[in-house]
Amino acid sequence: MIARAAECLRAGGLVAFPTETVYGLxxxxxxxxxxxxxxxxxxxxxxxxxxxxxxxxxxxxxxVIEVPDAVRTLARRFWPGPLTLVLPRSPVVPDEVTxxxxxxxxxxxxxxxxxxxxxxxxxxxxxxxxxLFSRPSPTRASHVLDDLGGRIDLIIDGGPTTIGVESTVLxxxxxxxxxxxxxxxxxDMLREVLPRVDVLTTIEPGPMPSPGMLEKHxxxxxxxxxxxxxxxxxxxxxxxxxxxxxVEGKSVGxxxxxxxxxxxxxxxxxxxxVLLRTIGAERATDVVAARLYAALxxxxxxxxxxxxxxxxxxxxxxxxxxxxxLRRAAAGRIVRC
Ligand code: TXA
Ligand code: MG
Numbered sequence: 569m570i571a572r573a574a575e576c577l578r579a580g581g582l583v584a585f586p587t588e589t590v591y592g593l594x595x596x597x598x599x600x601x602x603x604x605x606x607x608x609x610x611x612x613x614x615x616x617x618x619x620x621x622x623x624x625x626x627x628x629x630x631x632v633i634e635v636p637d638a639v640r641t642l643a644r645r646f647w648p649g650p651l652t653l654v655l656p657r658s659p660v661v662p663d664e665v666t667x668x669x670x671x672x673x674x675x676x677x678x679x680x681x682x683x684x685x686x687x688x689x690x691x692x693x694x695x696x697x698x699x700l701f702s703r704p705s706p707t708r709a710s711h712v713l714d715d716l717g718g719r720i721d722l723i724i725d726g727g728p729t730t731i732g733v734e735s736t737v738l739x740x741x742x743x744x745x746x747x748x749x750x751x752x753x754x755x756d757m758l759r760e761v762l763p764r765v766d767v768l769t770t771i772e773p774g775p776m777p778s779p780g781m782l783e784k785h786x787x788x789x790x791x792x793x794x795x796x797x798x799x800x801x802x803x804x805x806x807x808x809x810x811x812x813x814x815v816e817g818k819s820v821g822x823x824x825x826x827x828x829x830x831x832x833x834x835x836x837x838x839x840x841x842v843l844l845r846t847i848g849a850e851r852a853t854d855v856v857a858a859r860l861y862a863a864l865x866x867x868x869x870x871x872x873x874x875x876x877x878x879x880x881x882x883x884x885x886x887x888x889x890x891x892x893x894l895r896r897a898a899a900g901r902i903v904r905c
Contacts, residue, residue, distance in 0.1 A: 569724060570681070574688035576721050582606055584698040584712045585685050586726030587677040589650050589735050589751070590705035590861070591712050592621065592695030593720065594685070603664040603694060609719040612701045617667040618694040619652050619735070620674045623686045630660050631672055631692060638740060641761050648678035650735040650752040665694050671741040681726040697734060698723075704788060704861040704897070707732050711865055732858035733889045738765075750888040752857075788864040790821065790872050794898040796879040797905035799850065803831040805905045806876050810835055810842060813874050819843070821867030823860075823877040825850040843870055850880060857886040860893065 573583045580602035583594045595606045597620045607614055620631060625643035628635055633656040642653065657672035666672050677683065686693050697705035700715040709725035716723075736751030738758065746766040747755055758765045793809065795802040803824075810820045819841045824832055826846045835842050845863040848855030867875050877898075882891035895902065 570684045570688050573685055573722050573724055574690075577685070577689045577693060578691060580605075581721035582609055582719075583685070584706075584709070584716065584720055584723040585682055585695075586679050586709070586724065586729055587621075587682045587695075588679045588729060589677075589731045589733065590707055590729055591698040591709065592677075592682070592693075593698035593712075593716065594621070594693040594695040596689075597665055597692040597694035598660065598662065600662045600664050603662060606694070606696070607664075609716060610696060610699070610701050612696065614664070615667050616696075616701075617669055617673060618665050618696050620661070620665065620672060621677055621682065621686055621693045621695050622674060623683065624648075624676055627692070628655075628674060630658060631674060632656060632658055636740070638745070638762060642738075642758075643676070645761050646753050646757075647676040648683065649676070650678075650731055651675060652735045652737045652749075654737065654739040654741050654748070656741050671739075673737065675735055679726065679729075681724055685724070704864045705734055707858070707861050711862070714865070728858070728862075730858060731854075731886070732860060733886065733893055736889075739768075750892050752886055752889065754885065754888065788875055788897060789868045790875045791901060792864075792875040792877060792894075792897045792899075793901040793903060794877050794879060794894050795903045795905055799828075799878070800831075801905035802878050803828055805903055806878055807832065807835055809876055809903070813876075814841055818873035819871070821845065821870065821872035821875040823847060823863050823867070823875065825856070825878065825880065828878065843867060843872055853880055853885050853887040853890055856880050857890050860890060864897065 580599050595602045652673050652675040654671050654673045661672045698712045699706050706712045707729045712723050731752050736753040737749035739746045744766045748768050795806045813820045821843045823845050827850045847859040847863050881887050
């Protein structure tokens with residue numbers, strides 16, 4: 569399977585494969601025509617650059633202008649793993665991959681299938697998440713099939729991915745290293761090895777630091793409202809909003825923590841117009857991250873009219889990434905309780 573998939577990649581084909589974060593849709597990073605086909609298959613705007621996946625830091629040099637010491641330090645600590653580095657690119661990398669930007673995003677994934685595939689292919693593999701543009705990233709092979717079946721050449725099924733949200737993106741291409749997208753490698757972890765790390769918090773007008781990040785990337789089909797604040801107040805507001813939607817004759821999907829079942833019990837209950845998905849204990853943000861996108865897709869597939877989601881603690885571990893993805897999915901529909 570790996571040998572066939574590697575051959576397919578070398579020949580310019582589109583191959584979906586598991587990584588430790590989400591499934592990626594791989595393509596030969598130096599084959600412009602193939603990269604263009606990938607954008608078409610995903611219906612992804614050409615302004616949204618791709619991450620290039622390689623087997624080890626030793627294979628980075630041809631893709632970038634130079635490999636600074638900070639990169640070697642980060643690689644020693646976090647590669648292979650869910651950290652993407654943005655660096656000034658060399659002319660070898662096609663414009664199609666970087667959306668014309670002077671930088672390229674690179675990562676070394678740790679998933680055994682991804683590693684075997686990249687090694688067997690012997691080429692840098694550009695791979696965005698293997699979803700249709702604006703759908704949640706796929707965490708199972710079936711998600712890839714739902715979105716891209718018939719549009720791509722091969723899917724390698726490696727079971728559910730373990731992390732469940734996309735890699736941390738760290739921009740090292742200008743000034744202070746800056747986190748553009750939070751992920752499993754947290755700012756605190758990065759600050760253990762780099763003297764200074766900033767975080768992109770507000771999306772400012774003007775030139776886009778990371779074009780893809782402005783799109784409402786993770787949106788499910790039904791409008792999603794996020795309730796933020798103290799858990800008790802959040803659950804109260806969420807129950808009220810659910811009741812109001814039911815009165816309007818809408819069906820409601822709710823994403824909550826395992827701990828919430830008591831508070832939401834009367835909602836879940838017998839009402840067939842409410843679908844409750846609990847995705848882990850409130851504080852188990854690693855479990856919540858792993859199950860979030862599947863829950864969103866599940867509620868979409870069930871055809872609910874609205875999705876109501878409680879917030880999860882954002883201070884630790886994957887909590888920051890979960891908050892980021894939920895806020896994007898909410899696209900402004902955030903109720904502060
Ligand atoms: O975990 C992941 O990163 C997954 C797996 C498959 O590796 N990939 C992934 O790719 O999430 P994608 O294309 O869905 O997201 C890539 C992100 C986008 O937000 C994009 O804007 C940013 O990386 N990016 C890529 N190249 C960039 C660059 N040169 N400068 C700034 N941001 C860049
Ligand atoms: Mg994506």
